[in-house]
Amino acid sequence: MVVDAQLGSYGDLLFGSALAVYVLAMILHAVEHALLRNTAPVAEAARVPVPVGGGTDDATGTATGDGRPGRSRAERFGRTGVSLTVLGFALHLAMLVVRGLAAERVPWGNMYEFTAAICLVAVGAWLVVLRRRPELRRLGAFVLLPVIVLMFLAGTVLYTQTAPVVPALRSYWLAIHVTAAVIASGILLLAGVASVLYLFRAAHAANPARFAWTERLPGADALDRTAYRATAIAFPIWTFAVITGAIWAEAAWGRYWGWDPKETTAFIAWIVYACYLHARSTAGWRGWRATTINVVGFAVMVFNLFFVNIVVTGLHSYAGLPG
Structure with missing residues (x-):
């Protein structure tokens, strides 16, 4: 079995890129969480009339300049965090595919790859849940935190170069x-x-x-x-x-x-x-x-x-x- 070391190095680069994107996504979700207010004040604010031509620019504002409902700052941070999570998932998936092609086997033959694959499934499951239940987006930072911790451990303590599996x-x-x-x-x-x-x-x-x-x-x-x-x-x-x-x-x-x-x-x-x-x-x-x-x-x-x-x-x- 021939191992493509160069292709394997590309997989490591993709792994690091995915981890960096997940960290940024978690930060944006954390900002969203910090900007959120209790549902009661939000509901109360939604009943306040908005002047024609006016808008809101606070964390829970829900009106645009033409009076139509708009996105609050918290929601914008949250949506951007989700977009980055999708990007990180794509990079993460590409990493495992490249790793598998480099070693000519399924890319979970050691602890580094096994942990990376578990994290990929966790993020994928989260995105599926989020598509069905968008209101759960507020969990984003808490879901990504263990993923980031596990990937950091995988990339440092558990890292193994691309190689054939043991017999x-x-x-x-x-x-x-x-x-x-x-x-x-x-x-x-x-x-x-x-x-x-x-x-x-x-x-x-x-x-x-x-x-x-x-x-x-x-x-x-x-x-x-x-x-x-x-x-x-x-x-x-x-x-x-x-x-x-x-x-x-x-x-x-x-x-x-x-x-x-x-x-x-x-x-x-x-x-x-x-x-x-x-x-x-x-x-x-x-x-x-x-x-x-x-x-x-x-x-x-x-x-x-x-x-x-x-x-x-x-x-x-x-x-x-x-x-």
Whole structure:
């Protein structure tokens, strides 16, 4: 297998460009969040008559010079942030495509690529949600923050030059099992962010002064629905990933299950998310109690992604980390 090092360097450049664009998009979303006001004052301002030929230029103004509804400064920052997120997604996708072409394989054969692919799915899932629910744009900064952190770690601590995968990964199951794990993990990242924000929203009821910033977030019901629907979509994909991983293990190591740390943690995550979906569908466990389970599942996924892959020794400890 021949590796095109020059093409691989272009992929690294695209990765850095995507990360820079995501950072700028997060900043614009943060500015939007800072400019937002409570919905009550906004609704009140919307009822104030606008003089003919006049306009507004504050954070929540909604009139143009000809009296028609216009976009506030917050909305303009938010829309620009979304546009930059789309640009970053395109650069991000191009990075993985170029990386795959350079190595002549699927571009998630090591921790650097695997983490980058998860972040790509998370951003893609966010853009799909945003297209269906534009009012959730206020979550933009909070969704992009973990993506940026993960990509920064991938580009520094986990970075690996373009190279063929180790012999144990030279199987068609890499394109099946790992792809399913990437898709599920990316969608669950979005669900985890929504669940964490839901808990902050719930904490606001007990301590309004300390958590006043959550008033600018979408309502608790919207956050709960987002987390639930994302988890409901990701869970069967994660189930498929666990099953195909067992089949691959039998082909590679002669057993379906050996309680390897990676296998065990993946199964624990599956159990936690199954408990969440069951609790969420039970009337008595809706709200913060069910959401807490989802946050625990998200924590297990992060633990599985980093600690198990990097620190714990097991059969899956060939993540391609630099020596």
